[in-house]
Amino acid sequence: xxxxxxxxxxxxxxxxxxxxxxxxxxxxxxxxxxxxxxxxxxxxxxxxxxxxxxxxxxxxxxxxxxxxxxxxxxxxxxxxxxxxxxxxxxxxxxxxxxxxxxxxxxxxxx
Amino acid sequence: xxxxxxxxxxxxxxxxxxxxxxxxxxxxxxxxxxxxxxxxxxxxxxxxxxxxxxxxxxxxxxxxxxxxxxxxxxxxxxxxxxxxxxxxxxxxxxxxxxxxxxxxxxxxxx
Numbered sequence: 001x002x003x004x005x006x007x008x009x010x011x012x013x014x015x016x017x018x019x020x021x022x023x024x025x026x027x028x029x030x031x032x033x034x035x036x037x038x039x040x041x042x043x044x045x046x047x048x049x050x051x052x053x054x055x056x057x058x059x060x061x062x063x064x065x066x067x068x069x070x071x072x073x074x075x076x077x078x079x080x081x082x083x084x085x086x087x088x089x090x091x092x093x094x095x096x097x098x099x100x101x102x103x104x105x106x107x108x109x110x
Numbered sequence: 111x112x113x114x115x116x117x118x119x120x121x122x123x124x125x126x127x128x129x130x131x132x133x134x135x136x137x138x139x140x141x142x143x144x145x146x147x148x149x150x151x152x153x154x155x156x157x158x159x160x161x162x163x164x165x166x167x168x169x170x171x172x173x174x175x176x177x178x179x180x181x182x183x184x185x186x187x188x189x190x191x192x193x194x195x196x197x198x199x200x201x202x203x204x205x206x207x208x209x210x211x212x213x214x215x216x217x218x219x220x
Contacts, residue, residue: 003153033207042212043154043196056207090154097142097200099208101154 002026004102006091012108018079021105025072025093031055032074033099034066035090043090049074081109112137114199116211123187124219131182131214133171133197141199143173143180144208148194157182157195167191192218 005024013019025032033056034046045058049068066076072093078085086109092099113136123129135141145157158166160173160180171182180197197211 043210045207045210048207092154098144098156098159099146100156103153 004091004093004100006089006102006105008105009103010106010108012110013081014110015081015083017081018077019081019107020075020077021089021091021107023074023076023091023093023102025074025091026095026100029093029095029100030072031094032068032072033092033094034074034076035092036060037088037090037104038086046076046089078107083109085109112199112201112209114197114209114211116195116197116214118214119212120215120217122217122219125189126186129182129184129187129191129216129218131195131197131216133180133182133211135178135180135197135199135209137178137199137201137209139201141201143171144198144200145169145171145180145182146196146198148196149190150193154196187218189218189220192216 007022031050033048036044046060047054047066048056052068063079068074088104088106090104091102115134117132143160146154147157148154169182169184171180173180194213194215196213198208200208
């Protein structure tokens with residue numbers, strides 16, 4: 001099976017802009033989770049979607065949002081970007097408790 | 111509160127020496143524990159989970175419910191073991207949200 005894919009792999013934005021990241025899970029996986037990874041804070045959970053419904057949410061401001069489509073593909077959106085949003089954003093699809101991670105999208109906010 | 115604690119941000123040992131990466135958890139119930147690993151320039155991936163009771167790449171981890179620990183051990187470290195290691199916990203039931211530790215960076219010195 002093909003692994004989890006994320007697009008784009010790299011993004012450079014300026015403060016105040018918004019960004020949309022995309023994640024395609026492994027075929028058959030209905031759960032998709034999003035994480036923010038930074039050197040200082042490590043891996044932080046953003047949210048999880050299952051069958052198009054947000055099932056879990058981390059402690060991030062409302063500028064961070066997501067959605068999942070009927071084919072399980074997921075997008076996350078960050079509005080009004082701040083410098084502190086610069087990070088690697090990871091997507092993971094899961095089945096049976098094990099998570100399979102994508103390569104991440106490296107977002108740089110200038 | 112549900113929590114996973116990895117007390118060491120950085121662990122440096124010599125090749126051939128034993129390695130132990132500590133993980134303690136707080137959870138009311140019967141959790142499932144995981145170790146994930148992220149090698150340089152590679153995706154975050156599952157190393158092992160306590161229910162499988164396997165040894166992967168020479169690593170083992172035993173769930174100690176009395177001490178609420180799930181330490182990762184390897185008797186003889188190899189240079190290729192250098193990586194970031196994350197301990198994670200999943201609660202019981204159908205909610206598979208993982209609770210993550212902060213991670214330990216393992217450096218194996220030649």
